[in-house]
Amino acid sequence: MSQSIAPVLEEKQTDTSPTLTFEEYRVYQGDPDVQYELYKGKLIPMATATALHTSICEYLVYKLQRYLAEHNLDLVVKTSVGVRTEDATSCIPDVLVCTQSLWEQILAQPGSGIIDLGETPLLVVEVVSENRRADYMIKRAQYELANVPEYCIVDPKCGKQKIRILAFIEGEDGYTHTDFFPGEEIISVVFPDLVLSVDEILNPPLVEELVKAERVRLQESQQQAVMERQRADEERQRADEQRQRADEERQRADEERQLAQQQSQRAQEECQRADKLSARLRELGVDPDTVI
Helix, strand or coil: CCCECCCCCCCCCCCCCCCCCHHHHHCCCCCCCCEEEEECCEEEEECCCCHHHHHHHHHHHHHHHHHHHHCCCCEEEECCCEEEEECCEEECCCEEEEEHHHHHHHHCCCCCCEECCCCCCCEEEEECCCCHHHHHHHHHHHHHHCCCCEEEEEECCCCCCEEEEEEECCCCCCEEEEEECCCCEEECCCCCCCEEEHHHHHCCCCHHHHHHHHHHHHHHHHHHHHHHHHHHHHHHHHHHHHHHHHHHHHHHHHHHHHHHHHHHHHHHHHHHHHHHHHHHHHHCCCCHHHCC
C-alpha cells in the first residue's frame, strides 16, 4: 500500500477530525492530488508512492493483463480502486483483479470507484511501504473480513524481501499464508497457472522495455509470417508449374500414343491391301512372289 501520512488511528488516541459515513466518503472531494482510505469513518491520506513501488505495481498489472488475455478470462486488472471491507472502512489496494461485469457496475456508480460489500474482487495486492503493520495486520484482517479470496503482500524492503500469499484454504476458517523468497516463483491460489518470479516482482524490469520487446517480437513474427507466406506461394507456384509440365508431358504422350495407333492402323491397312492384291493375282494365275 502507499504509505499513510498519518498512522492508522487507534481508539486510545484523541481524534477531533470529522467522521464520515461510507456514502459521504464515496463522494468526498478533498485534495485532488491525494488519495484517501477510510478507516472506521476516518480519512487516511496516502502519500505518493516511491519509484520502486510504482514500478512493481506497473509490472504486476502488465503480467496480470497478459495472463488474463492469454487465458481468455473475462476479468480486469485495476489500480486506485477501493474495496469496502466494513460499514465505514474502505481500503485502496495497489492492484486488484475483479470480474468484467463487476467493473462495469462500478463504472455506472456515482462517486469514487469502490467495490462495495458483497462485490468481492478475486485478488488484491499491496506493496509494503513504511507502515508495515497496516499491510501485515490491519489490511490482512480487513480483506479476510471482506472474504477476498487471495491477498498478496509484496515486501521489497532490503533484508525482508519476500512475497506473502494469503488465501482461504479448504478446511480453514481464515487466511492461510505462504511466503515466497528471492530465487523462487510464486504460486497463486486463484490463478494456479500464473507463473511469476519473486526476483522480477521485487526488482521489476521497465514495463516500457517489455512493451518494446513485445512489439519487436510481434514485428518479427509478422515478418516471419510474411516470409512463410511467400515461401508457401513460391512452393505453390512451383507445384503449379510441375503440374503444368506433367500435363504437357501427358498430352505429348497421348499424342505420341495416338500417332503410334494411327501408324499401326495404316500398317494394318497396307497389309490388308497387300493381302487383297496377292489374292487377286493368284486368281489371275500369277504368283505374287514372282512379281517385282
